[in-house]
Amino acid sequence: MTEEPGRRERKKAATRRHIADTAREMFLERGFDAVGIREIAAAADVAVTTLFSHFPSKEALAFDEGQKREDRLVQAVTGRAPEQSIPDALREHFRAVVEDFARPAAVIFWRLVDDSPALREYASTMWQRHEDALTAVIAAELGLPKSSTTCRAFSHYVLGVYPLARESPDPMAAVDEMFDLITPGWIEIDVSGFHGAARSAPQPYHGAESS
Amino acid sequence: MTEEPGRRERKKAATRRHIADTAREMFLERGFDAVGIREIAAAADVAVTTLFSHFPSKEALAFDEGQKREDRLVQAVTGRAPEQSIPDALREHFRAVVEDFARPAAVIFWRLVDDSPALREYASTMWQRHEDALTAVIAAELGLPKSSTTCRAFSHYVLGVYPLARESPDPMAAVDEMFDLITPGWIEIDVSGFHGAARSAPQPYHGAESS
């Protein structure tokens, strides 16, 4: 898995990065909707089909790190410190995410997103995919079925922190406020493991299903 | 507002209904993705531009009652019985919604939705719009700013019931399970009004902002 990449894959990765960088520049300069796929391909000096073999959609060009974001979220749960509860691990994770949002580059990026309906929608469906991934890890950690209502309800609630933090004047406070609302009494039905002694379930989680 | 419509508007409404009915039939018969806009327009005997002057997108043809659904949701809060709390009113509302889902026509409709990625995505962004509307009513009812974190968190949690109920083997139980998790202790921060004596705030709500 973590072998040296080889010339071929290095070139592929380079092409991919080059396309994404070119697109990002153009988006930031002229706005997402004002830049066409054919233009991007021309500017990056690749064929349109090549572009689409690297990215599933135009929006994915802007949200290149979307998958990484999901992986980090899953990691926050599976790789949390022993004796740390899942809610606590998630709170910590989202505090870090929110700090990242404050970076100047991130601020500019999210302004770009806000200016384009297409990107806004893409972002919100992204949170939803994360929701599914989070549900799967938590269910696995607790030994529950993936379809568990409480797991899904919990994941859904937690992922709501993304839009909330983004639109709040004080994102860090919003994160804390949301997680403070998760009281030990909140999850009442047969899943005290949510808050109780952490990491009791030994089931390993084999990564999210990338599309 | 509720005057007699006049010939012009009656014709317009008739055209709209005719287009929607034609489209629905074709979708149910051949599937959403297998029917093209140009076909629908031809079958309804209107121009494509006319079709798009009535509906903002192809998906909106299938989800024609989306706006009504949102209105009913808002109504469930503003028009609830005196002394009924907001969570209780919403529980009642969603129990009714879930019952509606069990109607044979509804079952067929939702199968259609499940079979098309485009419609699935449209549905989930629809819940999100409802989320904004619900946040606005609740904030208005409680005299809070629309951007209140707790209001948004609460609305977000509640709207999660839609996908949850749809994918649950026992939707009614899922609804109850979700609302049972909303304990009086859940909303702790300065908003005990969520569960407390209902309808104390007299602010009228002037309907959702239709696009």
Place this chain on the structure above:
DNA sequence: TGTGAAAAGCTAACGGTTAGCGTTATGGTT
């Protein structure tokens, strides 16, 4: 060096959506 496979390319199209512009019907006003 040869070979199979992955990566990249080209052309052409498909399907949703919109712009531009013209025509007709309707409702309200003088």
Place this chain on the structure above:
DNA sequence: AACCATAACGCTAACCGTTAGCTTTTCACA
């Protein structure tokens, strides 16, 4: 009763994201 502003509808032609089909280049490995 004549009139005008405007809403509703229509036609044509395109734009834009995306994909299929097929050829060419590049690399890994024998």
